[in-house]
Amino acid sequence: MLSSMKTKIRLFVDHPLTEAQSVHLNRDQAHYLFSVMRKSEGDHVAIFDGKNGEWLAQIDVAGKKKGVLRCLKMTKPQKNPPDVWLMFAPIKKARTDFIVEKATELGVALILPLQTDFTNSERIKQDRLQDHAIEAAEQCGGTFVPKVADLSRLEKLLSNWPGDRFLLFCDEGKVGERVEFQDLPIGKWAILLGPEGGFSEKERKYIRAMQNSFSLSLGPRILRADTAAIAALTLWQNALGDWT
Numbered sequence: 001m002l003s004s005m006k007t008k009i010r011l012f013v014d015h016p017l018t019e020a021q022s023v024h025l026n027r028d029q030a031h032y033l034f035s036v037m038r039k040s041e042g043d044h045v046a047i048f049d050g051k052n053g054e055w056l057a058q059i060d061v062a063g064k065k066k067g068v069l070r071c072l073k074m075t076k077p078q079k080n081p082p083d084v085w086l087m088f089a090p091i092k093k094a095r096t097d098f099i100v101e102k103a104t105e106l107g108v109a110l111i112l113p114l115q116t117d118f119t120n121s122e123r124i125k126q127d128r129l130q131d132h133a134i135e136a137a138e139q140c141g142g143t144f145v146p147k148v149a150d151l152s153r154l155e156k157l158l159s160n161w162p163g164d165r166f167l168l169f170c171d172e173g174k175v176g177e178r179v180e181f182q183d184l185p186i187g188k189w190a191i192l193l194g195p196e197g198g199f200s201e202k203e204r205k206y207i208r209a210m211q212n213s214f215s216l217s218l219g220p221r222i223l224r225a226d227t228a229a230i231a232a233l234t235l236w237q238n239a240l241g242d243w244t
Helices: 027-036 093-106 126-140 154-159 201-209 225-240
Strands: 010-012 022-025 044-048 054-062 067-076 084-088 110-115 165-170 188-192 213-216
Touching: 010 027, 010 126, 022 027, 027 054, 027 067, 044 067, 084 093, 084 225, 093 110, 093 126, 093 225, 110 126, 110 154, 154 201, 165 201, 165 225, 188 225, 201 213
Parallel strands: 010 044, 084 110, 084 188, 165 188, 165 213
Antiparallel strands: 022 067, 044 054, 054 067
C-alpha cells in the first residue's frame, strides 16, 4: 500500500529523519498544511531534512498551530550537489531572491553573498534568503538545501581562501572570448560573479593573481548579474558537475 501513496506536498523539516520518527511541525508549517492545503490526520506528505533523503510521512496530529508527522518509508535517497560554491554581490531584492532560488535548483553546496567595492547593498536579510533556498528545494524535488551565508567582504574571504578549492572568476573583461569550461580541472570549486558595476581594478588584479584562480568569459555579451549566475552554473554543471 505504501508504494502507491504519492503526494505533491513537500516540506523541509529541521529534524533528523528515520523510520517511525515523529516530527513536530512549527506554526507556519501547521498553518500551511492544515489551513491552506486542507490536509488532515491520516493524510500523507513528503518531508526531507537535507541530510537523510526524502520520506513519506503520515499526519498523526493536525491542529491550528501545531502538528505531528510520522515517517513511514524513505522515498528518495539523499543526493547532495557537487562541491561548488556560488559567490555573488547582492543586487535588487527580487533579483537576489531569484539568484538564490535558481542556485538551489541548479545545485550548489553553499551560497555566499559578497560585499565588493561596487556592491549596491550593504546588508542582506540572511534568514529570508535561507527561506527562499528552502522553498526552492521543496519545489524542485531536491533533498539538499544549501546554506546561505551572511554578507562577507570579498577581500577578507579571498585572503583566507582554502588551498584545495579552485576559483572561477566570471570576468567581464574577457567578454567575447571563447568559453572553455570543459578545460577546467576537476575538484572543489567556487564561482565568483561581480556586482552590477563590475569589480574594481584592484579587485580584478587580486583575483587574477590568486593561486588556483581561473578567469573565463560567459559568452559574447555582458550579462545581468542574475542571468550570469544561471549561465555560469549551467556551464559548470554541464562540464564538471552532476549533469554529465
